Amino acid sequence: MTDSYSVLGVSPQASDEEVKKAYRDLARKYHPDSYKDNPLSDLAEEKMKEVNQAYDEIMKSRSGGGAQSNGSAAYGANRRSQSQNYNYTSSGSGGGTFQKVRQALNFNRLDEAESELNGASVRDAEWYFLRGALCQKRGWMDEAMSCYQTANTMEPTNNEYRNALVSFRNQANPYGSVQQSECGGMDCCTSLLCANLCCSCCGPGGF
Amino acid sequence: MFGYVRPVKGDLKVWEMERYKAAYCGLCRAIKEDYGFPMTFTLNYDFAFLTLLLTGIRGEDTICSCRCAPGRFRRRPAVEKTEAVSTAAAASVILFKWKLKDEIADAGPIGRIGAGAAQILLHRGLKKAVKKLPDFDRAVGENIARLNKLENETAPGLDAPADTFAEILASLSGLFEDTATRRCVRELLYHTGRWIYIIDACQDLEKDLHNGEFNPLPGRFKLTQPRLSPDDMESVRETLGASSNAALCAARLLVLGKSAGIIDNILALGMPTAAELVLSGKWQNVSPGRHPKDISNL
Numbered sequence: 001m002t003d004s005y006s007v008l009g010v011s012p013q014a015s016d017e018e019v020k021k022a023y024r025d026l027a028r029k030y031h032p033d034s035y036k037d038n039p040l041s042d043l044a045e046e047k048m049k050e051v052n053q054a055y056d057e058i059m060k061s062r063s064g065g066g067a068q069s070n071g072s073a074a075y076g077a078n079r080r081s082q083s084q085n086y087n088y089t090s091s092g093s094g095g096g097t098f099q100k101v102r103q104a105l106n107f108n109r110l111d112e113a114e115s116e117l118n119g120a121s122v123r124d125a126e127w128y129f130l131r132g133a134l135c136q137k138r139g140w141m142d143e144a145m146s147c148y149q150t151a152n153t154m155e156p157t158n159n160e161y162r163n164a165l166v167s168f169r170n171q172a173n174p175y176g177s178v179q180q181s182e183c184g185g186m187d188c189c190t191s192l193l194c195a196n197l198c199c200s201c202c203g204p205g206g207f
Numbered sequence: 208m209f210g211y212v213r214p215v216k217g218d219l220k221v222w223e224m225e226r227y228k229a230a231y232c233g234l235c236r237a238i239k240e241d242y243g244f245p246m247t248f249t250l251n252y253d254f255a256f257l258t259l260l261l262t263g264i265r266g267e268d269t270i271c272s273c274r275c276a277p278g279r280f281r282r283r284p285a286v287e288k289t290e291a292v293s294t295a296a297a298a299s300v301i302l303f304k305w306k307l308k309d310e311i312a313d314a315g316p317i318g319r320i321g322a323g324a325a326q327i328l329l330h331r332g333l334k335k336a337v338k339k340l341p342d343f344d345r346a347v348g349e350n351i352a353r354l355n356k357l358e359n360e361t362a363p364g365l366d367a368p369a370d371t372f373a374e375i376l377a378s379l380s381g382l383f384e385d386t387a388t389r390r391c392v393r394e395l396l397y398h399t400g401r402w403i404y405i406i407d408a409c410q411d412l413e414k415d416l417h418n419g420e421f422n423p424l425p426g427r428f429k430l431t432q433p434r435l436s437p438d439d440m441e442s443v444r445e446t447l448g449a450s451s452n453a454a455l456c457a458a459r460l461l462v463l464g465k466s467a468g469i470i471d472n473i474l475a476l477g478m479p480t481a482a483e484l485v486l487s488g489k490w491q492n493v494s495p496g497r498h499p500k501d502i503s504n505l
Contacts, residue, residue: 029459030459034456043390140366141450144449172446172448173444
């Protein structure tokens with residue numbers, strides 16, 4: 001049980017609300033959408049399973065082992081498996097070649113995927129989409145972006161290509177515009193004033 | 208080329224800021240003890256980041272103190288000199304060694320004399336660092352050779368030249384035996400290296416064009432003037448954001464102990480802030496300062 005609490009990063013004395021908040025924060029961090037086309041997506045999936053398990057164990061033990069937890073269902077049942085990303089028959093003219101590329105990408109066999117793409121006779125929208133995914137996994141983000149844009153220009157109504165472009169843009173800009181940091185809660189001056197008052201209460205020496 | 212990888216200090220807890228400064232001071236002490244005082248002039252914030260990363264992974268969090276000569280000989284907290292800190296120190300010196308070689312090859316007569324003199328004076332320290340991290344030294348040499356070849360091509364793009372510096376930093380992941388850790392460190396350092404290369408290209412665009420030195424941006428964006436258009440800046444902003452986010456995703460899969468919050472700050476906030484300052488032309492207003500106490504905006 002101590003391990004479950006340390007997985008969520010809370011103390012065993014934390015309230016249910018604190019446990020739930022810690023779970024939600026971690027689930028947001030390791031959600032599959034944050035690791036789409038990321039070569040570390042398998043490690044994120046393992047981490048997500050660990051977090052879900054830890055949350056379930058804590059909630060089960062706190063509710064006396066009878067009630068079912070609701071938390072993990074929200075992030076478990078609705079979650080797409082990473083391996084399903086490319087797991088459907090290609091409908092484009094690339095046919096069998098692109099299916100091999102998708103499988104290779106699924107298993108992070110990037111050299112194999114690149115070799116198959118280079119040997120393709122047709123460079124259609126699907127080719128550019130898969131080339132974009134390959135570049136993204138390799139870390140060649142500029143070419144990835146160009147390829148996704150080209151795929152969308154060639155087939156603007158294709159949801160898969162549009163989702164890839166949107167997802168890439170979201171990952172590139174997860175926090176929106178850069179915000180100036182602001183003091184939360186009390187401002188710095190009020191905090192110092194309170195600290196000073198506490199010092200006086202403690203007697204000479206203080207901090 | 209360095210100094211862009213920093214935290215946003217207003218969003219660090221006080222103890223995290225102290226720990227960040229201690230990483231910087233600990234790295235300085237390691238460089239001074241292993242390679243001599245003059246080599247401490249190679250010190251930069253980016254390698255303080257590397258120190259935090261390597262000590263975080265190893266779960267090392269002991270802080271001791273050391274006397275700081277530039278800081279009027281006052282005692283300052285510094286991370287204990289462990290194998291992780293020594294590794295960051297050696298890596299920093301090796302990169303400096305290759306920078307000197309580059310100066311000798313490309314700079315004007317005065318630059319070449321200065322770099323040549325530095326190479327002779329610091330020869331023993333440079334050799335010692337190479338002996339400590341021979342694989343890293345080899346990776347730096349190979350990737351610099353790759354970069355030099357790309358610089359002679361007509362349209363190398365942005366990813367290929369950035370890949371060379373990214374691979375230099377990523378090669379440090381070979382120090383880790385555990386496969387999962389090695390994969391995460393590789394991704395983190397690859398994208399940090401890529402981000403540094405591109406942001407430095409943005410900052411030095413005008414200077415490089417003036418001096419006739421290679422810069423990937425004019426070829427990539429077909430520039431007719433020495434600045435990026437708003438559309439080009441948006442593309443650069445997106446590609447920088449893609450790398451800083453990829454580095455952040457990799458860092459979050461590592462167990463980083465007391466360094467976790469600081470590294471999260473650097474990747475999630477520090478990098479985008481630095482990118483905006485460079486793209487808006489305000490980076491030169493950020494006080495470079497050699498010592499962390501001089502960090503102003505960042």
